[in-house]
Amino acid sequence: MEYTKLGRSGLEVSRLCLGTMGFGTPGEWIHDWVIDEDASREVVKTALDAGINFFDTADVYSRGGSERILGKHLKDMADRDEIVLATKVNGRMHDGPNGEGLSRKHIMSAIDASLERLGTDYVDLYIVHRWDYTTPIEETMEALNDVVRSGRARYIGASAMFAWQFLEALHVSEQHGWSKFISMQNHYNLLYREEEREMLPLCRAKGIGVTPYSPLAAGRLARDWNSTSQRAESDFVARQKYDSTQETDHRIVDAVGQVAESHRATRAQVALAWLLAQEPVASPLIGATKPSHITSALPALELELTAEDRALLQEHYVPHQVVGPQ
Template identity: 40%
Template structure:
């Protein structure tokens, strides 16, 4: 396992980050405990969850697991805030009231005194960035948060946040979580250069395109496997990955993976985690089998010829499929 600096900070995080969206939902408590323990034993020291995952249940499971195994101090613990946590119109968004209330609630659920990383889950055009930054800065100064970050922000929004933090003397965002995989490479246009220029960590989510790049779907099949993500939630997630262009990418991934003696998902994950600017790729295993499969990507490396073949079907800086956010719905084009 390789460890990389979390942006400009001195904190070192593993090249794979354990995403906990499934825990407390499709993955039961005991299975979640086992996956978390195995991930930490394998060298993953970066754990990411959010308050909206199963409406707090994911945080509760992660908190119980870390208390049970006694490994909280060896883990860089991250969670997020933004999404709705009830019917109250104020129980959502990036305003001070919601951020501080949800920080206290997440601390209770995770059974910890502080987070290592507190991330704003999505931009909020209705809230001035200085209000969000001041709330996070207060939490950092109070010792409840160590660092602040973002998820699915555009480069211009992060530049605005850097400017505001400098002008007001506030703690800045140290990392960004963007969607990034072989079917959507738009962050390479502006976000990656931004991150490399300003020392911001990139922690991509969905490196396997929601499981599409594992190869479980076929061009010739009209139905998704019943237990798959797209099989269970086709309306919510959309079927925008199921295009001829996407399958052209998948078939190239499958061909290269066969040559290397790995599976397609491992190759796609290795591609993502080792791209310039990437700090740690977020995996989201639902089962122990999926975690073990993801760990196999650590043994896979791509050469210049492999990248050229992939670039031919998945052009740099472009999206092969329309972007759709499974958690918050369709988003405007940002990259």
């Protein structure tokens, strides 16, 4: 396994991160393709055996189920001091006007609830899941700073927002001497490259580590265009992201297949190798629900794409509607 600093921080993370949105109880949340505690145990063990030290979850994943499962497995199998554990805040966790968002009240309640579910005294990275249009950013950043100062989080990060919003948050932190975001977890892959316009240049300029989610476009980059999967059939969130651009996206998927064949690699390895080479990507999230999803991704760390490969993979991309920040 390779490791890298997350942005300009001193935090060392594996170049692949295990994303655990797929951990939970089938039928309990919006996704029915999730795996339960028993099935997920081997996935976490495989990740640890591969040298992955970076694990990502969120309070809303299976309504806390992902945090409970991941926390239990890591407590049983890992050295906490070497694990980089990330979770997120913003999504609705209970009924009522204070059950979601980035107010001071919700953040302080949410971090305590996440720590209890995870079975730990702190998280290494506490991420705002989306922008909160109803709470002043000053209130949010001060609350996050207090979470760090209290020892309940070591660092803070952000996910899926517009570049102007991210810059505003960074500026407010700088003004007040508060903890600043060290990472951006955004929607970025060969089928969705809108982040290259504003967000990635901003992250490069500010020394922010990028940890893209959906690196394989919910599996679309990992298989032939005409094949399918259980997730492809049932994941309506992914369908909302990608179905409208199928007419152009299939050309990119075909190009991934061509490059994979030329390198005797898998499509997933090619898509990941391309992403890992993009600056300032630190660690893409691998949403594994099978141990093989991890073991098959590892060769991407050593796969070197040529300039011709990259040109072929990128030439068919056309502008897409923005998906993620809203």
